[in-house]
Amino acid sequence: MATFVGRRRELEALDRELSKVTAEVGGERPGRCLMLRGRRRVGKSRLVERFAERSGAPFLFYAATGASPEADLERLSRDAQTSTLPFANLLSAARPASWDAAFDVLAAALPQDRASVVVLDKVPYLMDEDGAFEGMLQRAWDRALETKPVLLVLIGSDLSMMEALNSYGRPFHQRGREMVLGPLNPAEVGEMLGLEPAAAFDAALITGGLPLICAEWPHGAGMWDFLRASLSDPVSALLVSAERSLAAEFPQQVQARAVLSAIGSGERNFTNIARAAGGIGATPLHRALELLTDKRVIAAELPVSTRPSKDRRYRVKDSYLRFWLKLLGPAMEEIERGRGDLTLRRIRENWTNWRGRAVEPLVREALARLLPDANLPAAPVIGGYWTRTNDVEIDIVGADRGPIAKELLFVGSVKWLENSPFDRHDLAALHRHRAALTSDPVPVVAASRSGTDCKGLDAAYGPAELLAAWSA
Structure with a gap:
């Protein structure tokens, strides 16, 4: 259970998708598809497996091997043996020789009177340059799978390939809802x-x-x-x-x-x-x-x-x-x-x-989540500024757009030391660098691990304030 700290919203999102399938049981096209992507080892497979186990719905969890099409289809037959789908034995016994045939058997194995879950993990392993697998998946979805009360979850770690799966001009375009799983914040x-x-x-x-x-x-x-x-x-x-x-x-x-x-x-x-x-x-x-x-x-x-x-x-x-x-x-x-x-x-x-x-990207992300507040406005873009020679470097730059802004909203510095607060020397350096960036008196902000020891800042944030950006 420890690995699921912080995954409450993701589990709730999966529950909502399944509830929509359940509500449409008996309808013409009750099936729904969810495409889940995220970097390797962020817990995508475990999240979906936990969701499927606790849902009470019959499910099949399949993970591609990427070894060869034959090996992937053989793996499907083996995974079907541990499935809780009521007719999963059809898949394990049929031993289909193509994904077209496999999807036909899978559709036949799905119950018609209750919602079920089918998970295809490591989907990029199945995708090829000519889009053959995507075409077979699209045909199976349109012809058979979507007519069953099933939540089809497609999982992949190759972010660009998973995005391409749902992109314009590809066979499976607009047939699934996208969901991104990030690491724990x-x-x-x-x-x-x-x-x-x-x-x-x-x-x-x-x-x-x-x-x-x-x-x-x-x-x-x-x-x-x-x-x-x-x-x-x-x-x-x-x-x-x-x-x-x-x-x-x-x-x-x-x-x-x-x-x-x-x-x-x-x-x-x-x-x-x-x-x-x-x-x-x-x-x-x-x-x-x-x-x-x-x-x-x-x-x-x-x-x-x-x-x-x-x-x-x-x-x-x-x-x-x-x-x-x-x-x-x-x-x-x-x-x-x-x-x-x-x-x-x-x-x-x-x-x-x-x-x-x-820590600088985390600080910028925290500010993007926190603002606006009593001291600073919301900033559509929060980045940094530097010159080629590094004689001027500003850790935090808030702007109306980027990288070429019309208006700068604030500038700031990150000082992340255990026993050294942001002091007047740091503030003086920030003012010098701000002057090299703009002549406007835009607000100045400090993000400091050990607090501040000077006056003249428009805003200051420590670890607790920044961490609250994800706790809200």
Whole structure:
């Protein structure tokens, strides 16, 4: 049950979809389809399995293998043997040779007088370049499946492929409702692990909110105790989850892995990424960056300003993967030979600098959720600002649109240190950087782990205020 802390709304959404099917039993087309996507290891399969088990409806849970069409169809027959559908034995006995035939048998196995649930997991494994599977799914849905009181749940981790499944011009367009499952947010992580707000942010950065990793964090334990225990176990979820996800996501793309490692190590612009990735050429680097961006693994960002800029920067979107690429992946050999203590020492040495930059996207997301409040207006876009030489860098820029804004709404700084509050020196630096960005006296804001020690701020937020953005 621990892995389902914070999943109440998602379970309720699934319950609502099934209730709509139940309400239409006996109707002409009672069937409904839900397309659930989310990054690997965020708990999609477990969420839907828990929903199906507690729903009381007969269900079939099928997970594709990706090995071959024959293996996938054989797996369907095996999964049918553990299904609670009243006529699931039809699937296990028929052993269909094509998905067209499999969907026909599946439709025959579905009850007509009560709602049922069918889950197809790892759907991108079944999709092909010519759209054959999508065409067969569309025909089966229109001809037979939608006429049965069934909730069909399609699950996939390849975000771009799952989005394409429902996009215009594809066979299955507009036949299903889309649902996105993200990782546990910082408030959910804090609730699950029994942590105070500041510690909850640390845990969210390290685990990325992945339930499997959070499940290994003892309730109420400190971050360093958790890291020490995880680094002493070479097969801990903290150590193996990233490598397994990368192996599944990029099995053949060696250059993409090298580019991702370069970004994860801290390189942010095109030239430095190329150098860190082994001197990769401009064309293959563009291709790798495009692939990583399409798969939602990295974010490509421009500074938010009233002036256009081409100074694009890249970052790894998932904070756990960023942590792993920077501090865990390069140390796997020493960890495997029992020297996790050396890795832990290195994490301690780099922690403050790494966390200071890693927490910035979370702070910006929290403000986007919190505002407007008594001090600041709502901002359609909250990003950052920087110059090519980094002589000016502003952590928080709120604007009416981005990256080229008509109006700047506020600017701010993030100072995330244990024992050092945001002080007058930090405020003076923020005022200097604001002057380089705009001549307008836009409000200034601070986000500080240790509070503020100066006057002149228009707004200030600490860990508790920011965490409340997800608790509301």
